[in-house]
Amino acid sequence: MGRVRDGLFRPWTAVLLVGVTAVAGFGLYWFQPWKLWQDETVREALPEAVTTAPAAPAATAAPGGAPSGTASTAPPPGPVTLASGELISHEHATTGTVSLVRLADGSRVVRLEGLDTSNGPDLRVWLTDAPVKEGRAGWHVFDDGRYVDLGALKGNKGSQNYALPEDADPSAWTSVSIWCDRFDVSFGAAELAPAA
Numbered sequence: 001m002g003r004v005r006d007g008l009f010r011p012w013t014a015v016l017l018v019g020v021t022a023v024a025g026f027g028l029y030w031f032q033p034w035k036l037w038q039d040e041t042v043r044e045a046l047p048e049a050v051t052t053a054p055a056a057p058a059a060t061a062a063p064g065g066a067p068s069g070t071a072s073t074a075p076p077p078g079p080v081t082l083a084s085g086e087l088i089s090h091e092h093a094t095t096g097t098v099s100l101v102r103l104a105d106g107s108r109v110v111r112l113e114g115l116d117t118s119n120g121p122d123l124r125v126w127l128t129d130a131p132v133k134e135g136r137a138g139w140h141v142f143d144d145g146r147y148v149d150l151g152a153l154k155g156n157k158g159s160q161n162y163a164l165p166e167d168a169d170p171s172a173w174t175s176v177s178i179w180c181d182r183f184d185v186s187f188g189a190a191e192l193a194p195a196a
Contacts, residue, residue, distance in 0.1 A: 038119055039119060039155075039156060039157050040119060040154070040155035040156055040157065041155050041157040041158045042154045042155035042157070042158040042159070042160045043158050043159055044154075044158075044159055044160045044161050045159075046079055046101065046103075046109075046111060046161065047103060047109065047161060048103075048104075077104050078104060079101050079102065079103050079104065080101065080102045080195075081099050081100070081101055081195045082100045082101065082102055082108070082170050082194070082195055083099070083100040083170070083192035083193060083194050083195055084097060084098060084099040084100070084192065084193065084195060085097070085098050085132075085175075085176070085190035085191045085192050085193055086098075086190055087112075087115070087117075087178075087188045087189065087190045088132065088134065088138075088188060088189060088190065089188050090138055090139045090185070090186040090187055090188050090189060091139055091180070091185045091186065091187055092117055092118035092120070092187045092188065093116075093117070093118070093188075094115075094116070094117040094118075094178060094187055094188025094189075095114070095115075095116045095117075095188075096112055096113060096114040096115035096116060096117075096188075097112075097113045097114060097190070098110060098111070098112055098113075098176045098190040098192065099111045099113070100164075100170055100173075100192055102170075107163065107164075107166075108163075108164040108168070108170060109161045109162060109163050109164060110125065110127060110150055110161070110162045110164065110176055111159070111160070111161050111162075112125070112159060112160050112161075112162075112176075113159045114158075114159065115155075115156070115157060115158060115159065115160070115178075116156075116157050117156050117157075117178055117187050117188055118156060118187060119156040120156075120180050120182075120187065121180065121182045121183075122152075122180060122181040122182040123152065123153035123156070123178060123179070123180055123181075123187065124149055124150070124151065124152060124153060124178075124179045124180075124181050125149075125150040125151060125152075125153055125162050125176065125177075125178065125179070126142055126147045126148065126149055126150065126176065126177045126179045127147065127148045127150055127164070127168070127173045127175075127176055128142045128145060128146065128147040128148075128173060128174070128175050128176070128177055129145045129146045129147070129172060129173055129174055129175070130142045130144060130145050130147075130174070130175055130177075131174070131175070131191070132175050132189045132190065132191040138186060138189065139185050139186050140184060140185060140186070141186075142175070142177040142179055142186055142189065143179075143184060146172075147177075148164070148165065148168055148173065150162035150163070150164070153178060173192065174191065174192055175189055175190060175191050175192055176189060176190050176192065177189040
């Protein structure tokens with residue numbers, strides 16, 4: 001009798017084991033808890049615009065044989081900070097600075113400097129029109145309005161650049177969030193204040 005009962009329970013045990021394994025596997029994939037102990041450091045310099053120097057005007061001889069024109073080779077204008085702010089913590093402790101920078105070629109980037117936050121699944125850099133709020137009140141506001149997804153966070157530590165689309169009007173965006181798209185929560189955010 002005991003052998004018959006053992007035989008009846010073995011299929012259910014196997015089904016239960018498969019179910020528990022599947023749930024555990026999905027949970028590990030979804031939450032990716034190992035990322036909390038894995039840091040990814042990125043050290044990108046601010047991009048330098050590649051420009052071609054304008055051709056020097058042809059020099060003409062003035063009376064007396066001296067050239068009347070001189071070549072003007074002024075360096076191209078460097079990067080200009082349009083707005084900046086300090087990151088504050090939301091769901092995870094987050095520090096660093098954020099700058100909206102116009103490069104010499106007219107392109108713009110969001111630059112994160114000295115970033116230090118937790119790693120996590122599906123972290124993105126969002127440029128948004130949402131206000132930055134302290135504490136839990138600020139965790140979920142960034143997907144309530146408009147935002148531009150600048151791409152996956154390259155690393156949870158260090159300095160890095162994210163290009164803005166050409167049609168993005170810098171004056172329309174007031175904040176940057178390190179956004180966890182999987183759980184719809186901000187790890188940290190900065191309010192962008194226009195540069196003086």
